Amino acid sequence: MELNATRPDPVVPPVEISLYYESLCPGCRAFLTEQLFPTWTLLKDIMKVNLVPFGNAKELPEENSFSCQHGEPECYANMVEACVLYAASHAAFPVIYCMESSADVLKSAKPCLQLYAPFVKWQTIESCTRGELGHTLMHQNAMKTQALKPAHTHVPWITINGVRPSQSRAFALISHAEICLVWAFEI
Template sequence: MPVSASMITWTPEIAKECGVEKHCLELNATRPNRAESSVQVGLYYESLCPGCRGFLSEQLFPTWVMLQDIMNVQLIPYGNAQESFDGKRYKFTCQHGEDECLGNMIETCVLNLTGSVAFQIIFCMESASDVLKAAQPVNILRLCQTTNSQPLQHSPLCVELYAPSIKWESIMDCVKGDLGNKLMHENALKTKALKPPHKYVPWVTINGVRDS
């Protein structure tokens, strides 16, 4: 008798073996919460930090998917960045260069503009091969091109997938404008206020406290 997907009990091990682990995580993450969150988990990280990406996509997000009824996650993209003020705007220098500053800013604006689906979008970005490309709309003409008769690989449309009502232009207006600058400064203040101060990233707090 043929076996349909609906007849399978999808454990994490089966999902991984079948190559659909990420899809299952993203699908399960969209289910509504059944209870109010009680544990507050803070993640202080950088968008292009390999260790941060691995922790977020392989440990924190899967844990949240399973425990989101009792777990609330606060993401603070900043990490080891430095800021200065030129009299008008804050300027940021990031550990992994300008691309990381852009990634931090995109994810900060995603957190501000997309509400309850922000974590799903950021997981989608951080688990992709290219964090920055994963967030952006794909050029439809490019998708029609082929290389050696094979379709070109393309990044997932993370923002469009989870927040179709949010235009990419709105994200970029935040990134380039005063709102994004203000939000990133707030991330800097939150990071600098950590006690004890963070020594590395990813840096995790539970209910506002670092368990040493």
């Protein structure tokens, strides 16, 4: 008889954490690197993370562009991260963690991609950011952010299984014990 004490029940869905953030926001970077990623590293079998790099940006349809709270570098970094999420899929979170935990998010993008998603060429990400795909991905992130109920008022903005808890509870929930409790209640 085999004891399967470490594997999650395949019938129980994972706890879904969605993070709406800005790539150059200090608070977003701290939350992603100090709380969310370490928790996911330990509990990835029972949690799913959705990253939505857009935050407080504004879509400017008449100019076919975006305006970001922390300027043009943030708009570009948001798009790079959106393209990484698209191209690297399962390896995207470690790439983005690597970028967000570095001193310079943009300068670290290529080395982080090469380290954690070597199957994705940097040229693929550059092509995405310069083309229609990058714009489409950012538009989709804008739509996801605008569809939040209640509407987001700041970043980082977190939902758990699609529901927005209070801000203090949201930060507290991204702990190992709380994720396990949320997951256990799904059984």
